[in-house]
Amino acid sequence: MHSTAEENYIKAIYKLSAGGSSAVSTNGLSEVLETKPASVSDMLRKLSAKDLVHYEKYRGVLLTEEGKRVALKIIRKHRLWETFLVQKLHFSWDEVHEVAEQMEHVKSELLTQRLDEFLGHPRVDPHGDPIPTENGELRQVQQRALASLEVQQEGVVSRVKDSQPSFLQYLNRVGIQIGSHLQVLDKIAYDNSLEIQIDKNKSVILSSDVLEKIFVIYP
Numbered sequence: 001m002h003s004t005a006e007e008n009y010i011k012a013i014y015k016l017s018a019g020g021s022s023a024v025s026t027n028g029l030s031e032v033l034e035t036k037p038a039s040v041s042d043m044l045r046k047l048s049a050k051d052l053v054h055y056e057k058y059r060g061v062l063l064t065e066e067g068k069r070v071a072l073k074i075i076r077k078h079r080l081w082e083t084f085l086v087q088k089l090h091f092s093w094d095e096v097h098e099v100a101e102q103m104e105h106v107k108s109e110l111l112t113q114r115l116d117e118f119l120g121h122p123r124v125d126p127h128g129d130p131i132p133t134e135n136g137e138l139r140q141v142q143q144r145a146l147a148s149l150e151v152q153q154e155g156v157v158s159r160v161k162d163s164q165p166s167f168l169q170y171l172n173r174v175g176i177q178i179g180s181h182l183q184v185l186d187k188i189a190y191d192n193s194l195e196i197q198i199d200k201n202k203s204v205i206l207s208s209d210v211l212e213k214i215f216v217i218y219p
């Protein structure tokens with residue numbers, strides 16, 4: 001059994017290490033978790049004693065296989081709850097992340113299993129991120145950043161890389177959501193922004209910053 005704080009560390013290490021493949025520095029962690037490096041080191045020693053991480057002082061920290069398993073479980077719960085909140089309780093996609101941050105720590109395995117069944121085993125969450133399976137597998141879908149599309153190319157929004165409310169509210173405002181059909185009408189060479197037509201209807205100009213955070217698959 002792991003505490004909420006321990007789970008948040010494991011999740012942060014998983015995310016910073018791009019899925020557990022590279023070592024993460026104590027400083028990086030202390031920045032993301034807004035905690036003093038000394039407390040980060042204390043926690044890492046604790047997690048290391050539980051065999052969840054490999055930790056060497058000046059080398060950074062890596063998740064063990066068990067650590068990765070725990071991380072994927074937390075992410076699975078987080079994404080299932082986000083899906084539930086949007087589909088069943090009619091939250092909008094910019095409101096669910098904070099709530100899911102709390103729900104992801106509920107321990108009952110049976111609850112997670114029933115939730116998954118109730119939702120019909122969804123493959124992606126409301127932001128288009130893949131939901132790990134019960135066995136901890138992540139199914140990746142081939143997708144590309146909207147920024148990489150050329151003029152005339154089109155795609156369907158499959159994922160957004162930022163779940164901050166301010167970004168999602170911005171997308172609500174311009175009318176983009178998961179499943180929106182987008183076509184590039186023009187590229188503005190000055191700053192690499194693109195003029196995008198949404199659902200064969202209105203068009204908007206998106207900055208390269210926004211274009212990097214939206215992913216599409218071909219229709």
Ligand SMILES: [Zn+2]
Pocket residue numbers: 078082096097098100163
């Ligand atoms: Zn979230």
